[in-house]
Amino acid sequence: MINGLLKPKKQILGSDIAGQIEAVGKKVEQFQPGNEVYGDLSGTWGGFAEYVCARENALALKPAGMNFEEAAAIPQAAMLAIQGLCDKGHIQPGLKLLINGAGGGVGTFGVQIAKLHGLEVTGVDSTAKLDMLRSMGFDHVIDYTQEDFTKTGQCYDLILDVKTNRSIFDYTRALNPNGTYVTVGGSMTRLFQALLFGPLISMINKKNIRIVGLKQNKDLAYMNELFEAGKIKPVIDKPYKLSEVPEAIRYFGEGKHKGKIVITVEQSDKD
Ligand SMILES: NC(=O)c1ccc[n+]([C@@H]2O[C@H](COP(=O)([O-])OP(=O)(O)OC[C@H]3O[C@@H](n4cnc5c(N)ncnc54)[C@H](OP(=O)(O)O)[C@@H]3O)[C@@H](O)[C@H]2O)c1
DSSP states (O other): OTTOSSSOSOSSOOOEEEEEOOOOOTTOOSOOTTOEEEEEOTTTOOOSSSOOOOOGGGOEEOOTTSOHHHHHHSHHHHHHHHIIIIIITOOOTTOEEEEETTTSHHHHHHHHHHHHTTOEEEEEEOGGGHHHHHHHTOSEEEETTTOOGGGSSOOEEEEEESSOOSOHHHHHHTEEEEEEEEEOOOOHHHHHHHHHHHHHHHHHHOOEEEEOOOOTTTTHHHHHHHHHTTOOOOOEEEEEEGGGHHHHHHHHHTTOOOSEEEEEOOHHHHO
């Protein structure tokens, strides 16, 4: 309902974008036509298009060594990973981290950030993604179709969850004393349960329950630094053409993608 009562309020979806500035408004100070930029437009949307109008504070300069596909894959997923792990999870070397839903956008950035900070990382996803997870540096992988990580008796210092498909009490059971559970999103019912019982669990169990409220584009400068130093690289499933957006969304909806899906706008789309 928030997104429109009878039909979507925003006709053109798409939040993460990368491209070249064509024109700027009178009050814009940071950018000029020709600059190559990227950012997350969630809230105003309109990214699945040849041209889009963006606010100045939604964009950052794209490093020259980063191509447009890589840039478009970064903003929202990388911000959620950084804000979940660093701001809410307070990661430190040696911590045991589990990422639930590890093979998508947030998980594939999350493992790279966690390894830079010296954590031991376990990834949970479906069978088809486990080899990719291993190749990305996950120390351990769990196939959720075969095993429920909350029932193995194994405990973690930090859980980063992109699915939130279990009860908050199950997650708490898989946390070490003083451990932290951080969710970036998932089932609304489960999120509401985490919100409701989180403070109680923290009081009784001394375990922390935290929910990430995305701060769009906050850490893009940090991402530029990591990218330019060769410390982080987006994982991109096949790029689709602009005309193939419906197919790309369907593929994303089926959860088959690895990392991020990118839509490439060709010059012929603009002509
Ligand atoms: N907090 C905020 O302000 C905010 C803002 C924007 C978005 N979000 C949230 O951020 C999340 C986006 O994460 P993302 O881009 O990484 O998603 P994603 O690319 O869709 O990745 C999710 C991964 O989870 C796997 N998966 C599916 N079912 C699973 C299960 N039962 N157990 C474990 N893994 C499972 C999927 O693979 P298979 O399907 O192959 O299993 C997929 O690899 C969403 O929850 C979204 O709602 C939050």
